[in-house]
Amino acid sequence: MACLAAFVTLAACAAPAASAPPTPAAHTAPAQPAVTGATTTVQRHLTVAGTKRTYLAVGSSLHHKGLPLLVVLHGRGITAQQESARTGFLLYAQRGLADIVYPSGISQSWNAGHGCCGVAGREGVPDTAFVTAVVSDASQYFASDPRRVYLVGYSNGAKLSFEEVCTHPGVFAGIATYGAVPLADCPGGEPVSALLAAGTADPFVRTERGSPSATAALAQAVSQWQRRDSCPGVPSTSHTGPLTLSTWTGCATGTQLASAVYNGLTHYWPTAGHTSAPYTTAVSEQAAAATVMWDFLSRQRLA
Structure with missing residues (x-):
């Protein structure tokens, strides 16, 4: 990622110490790190195209090195803090299985290109450069495994995820999304493992690209990705409550593709159990988006 040097000015980064919780450097928030449930959370700052940006960095308090790095992009109108609380991925940091970062969009929005979305879209904020800069900064901070960097996006964050991997x-090594489909094709796009998820009653996915239903929109997007990854044959399919999960293996360069269809669910994130967090729908732990996405992503590696 040295190619970002001319475009992105990063604050000085240091990996967390091996035996004690990380102390915020000069570029981190003034507050001490928040240690909860065997995790340490620090707000990191960096500058992209002259604009100061922030993200939450959540790692195991045990400070394992070489873990996967999971980047989670919030939806429009949702903060990084809310996304960390409602999506269910913190469990994997608590178990020492991954380091997780939650970038913050300008005015709680992302510029996903193609006229989307909100303030970030209108102002042309360079969010793909920001996400890549976050990966570079967080990978150094955590000493993450560069072959296991994963991207998750919800709604507006999902749209940015598609633009980012294009x-x-x-x-x-892989992406997983809920509540959106790609806004445009990615001509000549390299193979990337992807899990695309949506509820069949999602009114926002239904209107994407003129599709008659959310199911049709998701099927079209999955078909597009199947061509991108050169996935052969018929997928394996399983059913868990409202979830129908179809998975293609043996795709180009070892990639995989999955479609997660939640029957009757809307734009709200499927989460395990009942919660007061915004924009969530209660499902079983086995059908929860975090469970399904992590199971898929954790199998992916860059060549």
């Missing part, structure tokens, strides 16, 4: 296809 613009920077060699950064992520």
Whole structure:
């Protein structure tokens, strides 16, 4: 990611110490790190195209090195803090299985290109460069495994995820999205493992690209990705409550593709159990988006 040097000015980064919780450097928030449930959370700062940006960095308090790095992009109108609380991925940091980062969009929005979305879209914020810069900074901070960097996006964050892997296809070993489909094709896109998920009653996915239903929109997007990854044959399919999960293996360069269809669910994130967090729907732990996405992503590696 040295190619970002001319475009992105990063604050000085240091990996967390091996035996004690990390102390915020000069570029981190003034507050001490928050240690909860065997994790340490620090707000990191960096500058992209002259604009100061932030993200939450959540790692195991045990400070394991060489863990996967999971980047989670919030939806429009949702903060990084809310996304960390409602999506269910923190469990994997608590178990010492992954380091997780939650970048913050400008005015709680992302510029996913193609006229989307909100303030970030209108102002042309360079969010693909920001996400790539976050990966570079967080990978150094955590000493993460560069072959296991994963991207998750919800709604507006999902749309940015698609744009990100089109613009920077060699950064992520896999992506997983809920509540959106690609806004445009990615001509000549390199193979990237992907799990695309949506509820059949999602009114936002239904209207994407003129599709008659959310199911049709998701099927079209999955078919597009199947061509991108050159996935052969018929997928294996399983059913868990409202979830129908179809998975293609043996795709180009060892990639995989999955479609997660939640029957009757809307735009709200499927989460395990009942919660007061915004924009969530209660499902079983086995059908929860975090469970399904992590199971898929954790199998992916860059060549």
